[in-house]
Amino acid sequence: xxxxxxxxxxxxxxxxxxxxxxxxxxxxxxxxxxxxxxxxxxxxxxxxxxxxxxxxxxxxxxxxxxxxxxxxxxxxxxxxxxxxxxxxxxxxxxxxxxxxxxxxxxxxxxxxxxxxxxxxxxxxxxxxxxxxxxxxxxxxxxxxxxxxxxxx
Amino acid sequence: xxxxxxxxxxxxxxxxxxxxxxxxxxxxxxxxxxxxxxxxxxxxxxxxxxxxxxxxxxxxxxxxxxxxxxxxxxxxxxxxxxxxxxxxxxxxxxxxxxxxxxxxxxxxxxxxxxxxxxxxxxxxxxxxxxxxxxxxxxxxxxxxxxxxxxxx
Numbered sequence: 001x002x003x004x005x006x007x008x009x010x011x012x013x014x015x016x017x018x019x020x021x022x023x024x025x026x027x028x029x030x031x032x033x034x035x036x037x038x039x040x041x042x043x044x045x046x047x048x049x050x051x052x053x054x055x056x057x058x059x060x061x062x063x064x065x066x067x068x069x070x071x072x073x074x075x076x077x078x079x080x081x082x083x084x085x086x087x088x089x090x091x092x093x094x095x096x097x098x099x100x101x102x103x104x105x106x107x108x109x110x111x112x113x114x115x116x117x118x119x120x121x122x123x124x125x126x127x128x129x130x131x132x133x134x135x136x137x138x139x140x141x142x143x144x145x146x147x148x149x150x151x152x
Numbered sequence: 153x154x155x156x157x158x159x160x161x162x163x164x165x166x167x168x169x170x171x172x173x174x175x176x177x178x179x180x181x182x183x184x185x186x187x188x189x190x191x192x193x194x195x196x197x198x199x200x201x202x203x204x205x206x207x208x209x210x211x212x213x214x215x216x217x218x219x220x221x222x223x224x225x226x227x228x229x230x231x232x233x234x235x236x237x238x239x240x241x242x243x244x245x246x247x248x249x250x251x252x253x254x255x256x257x258x259x260x261x262x263x264x265x266x267x268x269x270x271x272x273x274x275x276x277x278x279x280x281x282x283x284x285x286x287x288x289x290x291x292x293x294x295x296x297x298x299x300x301x302x303x304x
Binding site: 033034036037038040041044069070073074076077 | 185186188189190192193196221222225226228229
């Protein structure tokens with residue numbers, strides 16, 4: 001009934017990775033800039049939810065729903081920027097990514113799935129569900145960063 | 153019937169601007185980085201649609217639908233980063249923004265509306281509609297950049 005447009009976008013995202021990069025004679029420096037831009041925005045929209053969940057800010061279900069919807073979209077954006085051509089560009093991405101693409105892809109999928117849960121709970125104004133799903137998102141971030149990001 | 157989750161996000165976005173910045177003891181440098189990240193990603197997802205529409209790449213309706221959905225979300229993300237506190241941070245944003253917030257807000261609204269049309273046409277796999285809506289998006293970008301961005 002409420003088949004969402006966003007869900008359509010999500011379904012596409014899973015299959016469209018190759019197609020998206022088909023145009024891509026994109027310079028490695030641009031690919032890195034684009035994927036870092038996604039990480040920056042993930043931080044922007046995760047931060048306030050985290051602050052609300054730990055009581056540092058009043059819980060605002062509308063803001064959580066909006067941020068979670070943005071995160072659900074953002075979680076699909078970085079991956080086509082991780083191409084072997086970018087290995088020479090300075091960034092926090094470890095070369096292990098390109099040696100273990102299966103694990104990296106699994107981590108990416110885990111984040112996407114976790115943000116789908118977060119988005120659904122947030123739009124349902126289900127605060128307990130948001131709390132649970134947020135933990136899943138944080139875990140997915142951490143798992144990938146542990147293996148594939150240079151310690152900050 | 154098909155009330156979309158994305159549309160819900162959009163409706164919220166129009167009202168949530170103030171709430172979003174309520175948490176924001178965000179440093180001006182971070183605000184600039186975040187809004188520039190949005191612009192970077194708008195370029196990422198506009199570029200391939202533009203290339204397809206001018207025949208430089210084969211038209212792929214699935215990629216267009218995905219990119220347009222991302223753009224519909226991204227178009228809502230930059231505005232809360234334009235705060236007077238950022239005037240001292242080096243960027244291409246002109247100080248005119250903060251002297252003419254009504255015009256800037258109207259330009260922001262125009263981009264949001266144009267990307268809603270683009271997203272709808274793209275998800276309907278309506279290539280002619282995409283072409284028309286893309287023109288509207290490009291016009292909205294240009295109008296705002298003409299007045300409020302330092303010439304590149």
